[in-house]
Amino acid sequence: MSQIFDYSQSQQDADELIREFGQVGAIRVLEERSDWDDFPASVTDHACSLVVLPIDLQSTGYDVAGTLIKSGDVQILVSVVGLTVTPSTVNSVVTANGVFNIVRVNTLSPSGMPVLHDIVGRR
Numbered sequence: 001m002s003q004i005f006d007y008s009q010s011q012q013d014a015d016e017l018i019r020e021f022g023q024v025g026a027i028r029v030l031e032e033r034s035d036w037d038d039f040p041a042s043v044t045d046h047a048c049s050l051v052v053l054p055i056d057l058q059s060t061g062y063d064v065a066g067t068l069i070k071s072g073d074v075q076i077l078v079s080v081v082g083l084t085v086t087p088s089t090v091n092s093v094v095t096a097n098g099v100f101n102i103v104r105v106n107t108l109s110p111s112g113m114p115v116l117h118d119i120v121g122r123r
Contacts, residue, residue, distance in 0.1 A: 021051060022050050023051070024050075025047075025095045026045035027087050028094050029045075030042075053075040055069055070122065073122050075119070077117070078093070078119060083117075086107070088105060089103065100122060103120040103122050104120040
């Protein structure tokens with residue numbers, strides 16, 4: 001008889017590790033507006049827990065999963081627990097190290113259960 005794996009526990013484990021070794025940050029979302037709107041777009045920061053990691057170009061190469069990695073790019077692991085938005089390449093990430101534009105987002109989501117967001121960020 002096969003045993004069903006509990007991905008919700010993996011989600012909690014990822015959240016605990018990110019909180020322990022990471023920092024509080026935010027996913028920054030700009031409000032969509034039409035071209036005729038004269039008012040500046042409003043910005044909403046959605047709080048999250050995250051870890052910022054360097055990307056070693058020597059060991060990973062310059063192309064990771066179809067994304068051209070540049071010097072200075074970082075890997076950002078974001079907990080999905082408590083996050084009210086799904087990051088995309090039109091958003092940015094606010095960290096203690098500054099604001100990074102999102103170049104690529106890969107959501108680790110086995111069996112449809114999101115565990116964490118793996119982001120490539122660029123200044």
